[in-house]
Amino acid sequence: MNGHQGAGIRTAALLLCLAFLFLAACSGNGPGEETGETGGKETAAPSSQGVGRKPQETEDTISVDPIETRIFVCIDPGHGYVDGGCGEGYLGDYVEKDITMMVAVELRDILDGMGFKTVLTHDGVTPSTGDYDRNNIFSAKERVPYVNALKPDYLISIHVNAFPDDDTVSGINLYYEQNGNKPNEWSEKITDSISNAIMNGRAETSKITIHNNYTLALTRDTICAASLIEIGFCTNQTDADNMMDPDWQHKLAEAIAMGIYNFFSENGNN
């Protein structure tokens, strides 16, 4: 059931604030770039209605009943350390690793506020993964055993796409792989839920495409439900502008969080 609408919103907002007070934020990166394909769902691209942007932190938060069980979500900011990923020359002073980290931190904070237990696979600066990372790159393959040792209920890896051959290619791509490594059927459902939440959310994008069984180490070899999201194409001007915009980053993180929340609020009790 979706606890984010109808009666009780005030109470829920209060509970959420309380949750912020009580929950300690845990803090604690993916594959190559792919192009968007067919089969995508068109987004409604909601326009920024009303309210101008508020000064940072007090950006409107989502009002939901805190998740009842402490579902453990691992958030993987793609790339990091010496591995910048894509985006050089397309994202202003940023490259992919910067954008993925900013969105990951937003997502973590929102999920924490919803009552989830969270962890980032890395902080992008301090190698903290010991034997798992042998060269300060912390490759996707190295992240798999790291994530598996953490035993999260769900992993989401965040990336930026690139397609230099055609700067009109844009949009969000979501990947999952439902295979024998997974203890449940959640990967597809959570990925669908995130896609729906983005379509209903406030972060504009040209389209969303979901790819099933697209072989990526982090979605294939992890032993938990997992999704990978390519949040936009750095090679497309509109996507690049969005991805560099903190307000868009926040709205996207909010939608991803709602997608995760909506799934676990209905399926979270084992």
Ligand SMILES: [Zn+2]
């Ligand atoms: Zn990437």
